[in-house]
Amino acid sequence: xxxxxIQEFIEKKKRITPCHVNRASExxxxxxxxxxxxxTAWDQAQLPTxxxxxxxxxxxxxxxxxxxxxxxxxxxxxATQRPYEIKELKLVGHIDAVVFINKSFFPIEIKxxxxxxxxSLHTVKxxxxxxYAHIRKIPFQLQAYLMLAKLKEAVxxxxxxxxxxxxxxxxxxxxxxxxxxxxxxxxxxxxVEKQVAPEIHEEFDETICSMCRFAHICLPDVKxxxxxxxxxxxxxxxxxxxxxxxxxxxxxxxxxDKILSKRLEGIEKAIIGxxxxxxxxxxxxxxxxxxxxxxxxxxxRIKKP
Amino acid sequence: xxxxVIQVAKEPALIEHDALVELAEKSEKRIEAVKKIIRAALRIxxxxxxxxxxxxxxxTASGAEKVARLFGISWYDMKIEEEEREDEKGKFFMFTCxxxxxxxxxxxxxxxxxxxxSKFFGWVKGKLRELHEVDIPSVKKTAMTxxxxxxxxxxxxxxxxxxxxxxxxxxxxxxxxxxxxKEG
Numbered sequence: 001x002x003x004x005x006i007q008e009f010i011e012k013k014k015r016i017t018p019c020h021v022n023r024a025s026e027x028x029x030x031x032x033x034x035x036x037x038x039x040t041a042w043d044q045a046q047l048p049t050x051x052x053x054x055x056x057x058x059x060x061x062x063x064x065x066x067x068x069x070x071x072x073x074x075x076x077x078x079a080t081q082r083p084y085e086i087k088e089l090k091l092v093g094h095i096d097a098v099v100f101i102n103k104s105f106f107p108i109e110i111k112x113x114x115x116x117x118x119x120s121l122h123t124v125k126x127x128x129x130x131x132y133a134h135i136r137k138i139p140f141q142l143q144a145y146l147m148l149a150k151l152k153e154a155v156x157x158x159x160x161x162x163x164x165x166x167x168x169x170x171x172x173x174x175x176x177x178x179x180x181x182x183x184x185x186x187x188x189x190x191x192v193e194k195q196v197a198p199e200i201h202e203e204f205d206e207t208i209c210s211m212c213r214f215a216h217i218c219l220p221d222v223k224x225x226x227x228x229x230x231x232x233x234x235x236x237x238x239x240x241x242x243x244x245x246x247x248x249x250x251x252x253x254x255x256x257d258k259i260l261s262k263r264l265e266g267i268e269k270a271i272i273g274x275x276x277x278x279x280x281x282x283x284x285x286x287x288x289x290x291x292x293x294x295x296x297x298x299x300x301r302i303k304k305p
Numbered sequence: 306x307x308x309x310v311i312q313v314a315k316e317p318a319l320i321e322h323d324a325l326v327e328l329a330e331k332s333e334k335r336i337e338a339v340k341k342i343i344r345a346a347l348r349i350x351x352x353x354x355x356x357x358x359x360x361x362x363x364x365t366a367s368g369a370e371k372v373a374r375l376f377g378i379s380w381y382d383m384k385i386e387e388e389e390r391e392d393e394k395g396k397f398f399m400f401t402c403x404x405x406x407x408x409x410x411x412x413x414x415x416x417x418x419x420x421x422x423s424k425f426f427g428w429v430k431g432k433l434r435e436l437h438e439v440d441i442p443s444v445k446k447t448a449m450t451x452x453x454x455x456x457x458x459x460x461x462x463x464x465x466x467x468x469x470x471x472x473x474x475x476x477x478x479x480x481x482x483x484x485x486x487k488e489g
Contacts, residue, residue: 014440046442210370216446219383227377227409228345230338302344303473 007050010057014047021085022185024093024148028140030133030208032187032198037214039192046213062112062159066166067097070108076100084148089185093141093148099155107145107154111138118160124171133208142171143178244301339462346372346461347474355471357483362471366450369457378457379407385448396436397421400448406456413459417452419444 019042022035029035037045048056071077079098085091097108113121117135121127127139142154156169191198201209204222209215270277354368364372372378383404390397402417421427421439426447428434458464468478 044442044445046446047440206370206374213442216385216442216449219385219449221381221383222373222379223381224374224377224379228375230341300348302341302348 010050010053013057014050014053016042016045016047018042021090021092022188024091024144025141026137027091027144027181027184028137030136030205031201031212032184032191033200033218034208034212034214035184035188036191036197037217039188040195040197041214041217044214044217046216048213058161059112062161063096063110066110066112066157066159070097070099078105084145086148089182090189091144091148091181091185093145095145095149098149104153105149105151107142107149107151108157109138109142109145109154110157110159112159112161115160115162118158118165118167121158122167122169124156124169131207139171139174140177140181143174144181146171146173147178147181240299243299342376342461343463343466343470344474345375346463347466347471347476349375350474350476352477352480353482355476355481357468357481360468362466362468362478362481364454364458364463364466366454369450369454372461372463373453373457376408376461378460380404380453380456381407383449383452385445387445394433397427398436398441398444400445402448402452404452404456406460408460411460413456415452415456415459417448417450417455419447419451423447 019038021039023038026035026038067077067080076099077097078100080096081094082098083092083094095107096110099106099108121130121135124139127135130136138156142156146152146154152173154171156171158167158169159165160167200218200220204220204224209218209220209222212218264277264279267277267279349371350364350368354365354371355362356365357363373380381404383402385400385402388399388401390399398421400419404415406413406415419426421436421441421444422433423444426434426439426444429438471481472478
């Protein structure tokens with residue numbers, strides 16, 4: 001009744017925009033082929049799904065709400081969505097807002113996100129080391145803004161979409177990242193001019209390629225070497241079965257022990273039922289865990305007994 | 306006239322019998338292995354990886370990707386052919402995606418198709434969309450995902466699965482999205 005009509009409206013909003021330049025918001029994308037297709041095959045890109053469109057729209061709404069909040073809080077917003085361009089790099093960007101604080105201008109990029117992402121991101125390094133490419137590219141977007149606005153510092157303002165909480169991360173000019181952006185822009189510009197698509201990556205990246213809106217144009221080979229083995233080892237099967245049987249007891253033991261540790265804290269000597277309890281405070285020594293590699297296993301039972 | 310006595314050779318029959326048993330054992334093992342593969346494939350999917358069309362469960366592209374990752378299925382030489390067709394309702398496009406799929410030593414070719422006339426992309430409220438209104442890149446991508454789905458399903462024998470199969474693999478079938486197409 002209501003949702004259906006809204007869905008129809010949202011579906012009509014889905015569109016792609018022409019792209020003839022390198023966008024600041026995309027320049028941190030790890031795939032040169034994607035960046036090339038953005039310039040040369042933008043009209044063949046897959047439209048966002050209904051759910052993706054909802055997320056984009058929600059982001060825009062949150063951005064407006066944060067800007068309003070900044071104004072209400074008395075910040076001097078000198079520009080919003082102002083376009084910038086570096087002609088020789090064909091690099092463009094629209095900065096969410098430029099705020100005048102302590103006699104300086106700060107470009108601000110507003111990103112609203114799920115509580116899960118919000119809680120895991122505190123520094124620029126957290127962004128750069130993130131599992132997802134769309135998070136890893138954000139610091140490059142900010143560096144591109146600094147290049148475009150010819151400024152030294154920008155603010156990344158994060159908003160928790162669930163609680164409304166805000167978090168600020170000051171991003172300072174990083175020569176290395178900015179050089180990377182320059183090289184990327186020049187490489188893409190050259191390839192676009194020559195109409196030569198970059199080579200396909202040897203390794204198929206599950207987190208990037210399977211979500212790519214140019215996958216139907218790129219058509220990468222997916223080479224997987226880690227085939228699943230069928231191992232018929234009676235001893236291993238017996239051990240796995242035994243582990244499965246003992247697991248509930250182990251879990252229960254840990255739970256009970258945790259409660260007991262809490263309840264018995266501070267009791268030095270006591271008899272409780274048939275048990276003698278002793279305890280003392282022990283100082284935990286600080287030590288550094290050396291970096292090693294270990295095999296992380298995951299056991300999932302196929303069939304419930 | 307003396308009747309000729311024909312000696313019945315027992316040895317070959319015994320061998321044949323053994324061979325049969327071995328064959329039966331092998332095929333039993335094979336059936337058990339196939340069942341295990343299907344159960345394992347289902348076990349790593351969840352309700353979000355399936356859709357219900359009518360009462361039939363269909364694996365989604367995300368589900369197929371998960372299963373392909375677990376089993377280490379590769380694919381290559383993917384090609385999409387575009388064909389322009391015309392009938393009394395006008396022009397439309399048909400996309401056919403072909404690729405080779407590999408699991409261990411087994412290699413197959415699979416095909417996936419999609420058209421601008423498909424129920425999902427080509428129709429709205431029981432009316433055929435104008436061609437310029439159709440999201441053609443998504444139709445093309447669907448041919449590709451259908452090809453991946455078919456390749457993965459064929460390699461692992463994940464076809465004709467029932468809701469009961471999914472339920473016994475621990476998938477909450479109540480939560481599976483139902484897909485309906487409006488007729489008008």
